[in-house]
Amino acid sequence: MELPRKSVQEVEIDHLLAEEFACDPLFAQRFLSGCGLGSLNFRTITVTVEPSLGGEGFGDLLVQGEVDANRVALLIEDKISAAPAVRQALRYSAYAGRLRAQGWDAVWTILVAPAAYTGERKSYDASIDLESVAKLISSPDSVRQEYRRSIIDRAIRKRIATGVQIPDLALHRMKSEYLEFATTWCATEGIAFDFPPLRPSYYDGDSWVEPIRDARLPTHVKLRHRLWTSVKEPGGQVDLIASPADEDEMARFFENAPEGAIVTPYSSGKGVQASVRLPEMRQASGFDRETTSAAFSAMCKLVQWYLGVGAKQGLP
The missing domain is CATH 3.40.1350 (Trna Endonuclease; Chain: A, domain 1)
Structure with a gap:
């Protein structure tokens, strides 16, 4: 899910x-x-x-x-x-x-x-x-x-x-620093991303920051940042997700994939996502400004790609 x-x-x-x-x-x-x-x-x-x-x-x-x-x-x-x-x-x-x-x-x-x-x-x-x-x-x-x-x-x-999961204080601290940096970065770059609020607690597997919204995107399109993707495979990832997506929109993703991105089905084929791989960021090493800046820059490129492809197709 x-x-x-x-x-x-x-x-x-x-x-x-x-x-x-x-x-x-x-x-x-x-x-x-x-x-x-x-x-x-x-x-x-x-x-x-x-x-x-x-x-x-x-x-x-x-x-x-x-x-x-x-x-x-x-x-x-x-x-x-x-x-x-x-x-x-x-x-x-x-x-x-x-x-x-x-x-x-x-x-x-x-x-x-x-x-x-x-x-x-x-x-x-x-x-x-x-x-x-x-x-x-x-x-x-x-x-x-x-x-x-x-x-x-x-x-x-x-x-x-x-047993019941125990809140991870280090992860909560890292996400707090992440969201504080996001506010500063967006203000400096003139980007109006809308991030989810800081939750009272996080658990060891809460590696995603989502949904991340951009007012220029349709309501069924969102961004997310996976701080790490899995235990076995080191790496983070930024996704631009369209769900639910019709056949035409899925075709645009697969036929006109953004440079450097991987396009895959989303939610058992109900949608589609374009993903950009990044370095991972975990509790042990703590918040990293450079990795987060790269993630936000990747989000901007994905948004511009989506809006550009939509404009070429005559979409609203």
């Missing part, structure tokens, strides 16, 4: 819940009751895994349905152990507002997480413990029922066994 990166357990639960909503006509009613939203006569129409939040990243699950004659949507976020992404609950809320403006009678944002999870629980319209969700799974085939419940049980047990 994109933002935030998802564990294998979270992906498995996403698809487990999607199948329950799609295949068990009564699951949604039990689920809504467990969320404290009442035992509604909800009928599922469509289920989407990893729905786009209108250019603000992706959600985990979008369930569209009806309650009597009313159109009702459920925006669901699944959590096991990962920390909340930047403005995650706010992004869900903002997209829910857009759906209501499009004519949906009701849109609820719902957090599904273990009982011990202490993230942005109160920032959603409703929440339900993952342990309770397991009990909602029902099937006349007892073997199938226990197997599907065991998927959730294994995920919770693994979370307990591996």
Whole structure:
């Protein structure tokens, strides 16, 4: 996933819940009751895994349905152990507002997480413990029922066994210095990049700075800086991402790739990205002005390339 990166357990639960909503006509009613939203006569129409939040990243699950004659949507976020992404609950809320403006009678944002999870629980319209969700799974085939419940049980047990992530103070300091430098650099260069705010805490794997916005770009296009790309392969990377992207836009990326950039599919083919490799920057060595300046310069070149290719194609 994109933002935030998802564990294998979270992906498995996403698809487990999607199948329950799609295949068990009564699951949604039990689920809504467990969320404290009442035992509604909800009928599922469509289920989407990893729905786009209108250019603000992706959600985990979008369930569209009806309650009597009313159109009702459920925006669901699944959590096991990962920390909340930047403005995650706010992004869900903002997209829910857009759906209501499009004519949906009701849109609820719902957090599904273990009982011990202490993230942005109160920032959603409703929440339900993952342990309770397991009990909602029902099937006349007892073997199938226990197997599907065991998927959730294994995920919770693994979370307990591996423990909760401990905030990385060195990474928080490095990102603080990064964002302070970004403000100075942009003011000096006359560049109006919009960076995400500093979060209260970061964890060892939080190597990405995203989304980074430029007002000249369409809302579905963003930048990000990967301070390091992997443990095994040293190196950082700047990406310009268009997602969702249609066939014409993808073709422009692949046929007119910016000089020195690598173009690859993004989000299982839903989008496309152009990437420029850079030196990595980690906690051990600390914040590096030269590497960060190179990253910002690479972002400027990618933005100019995108705007130039768009202009040649007669795009807005």
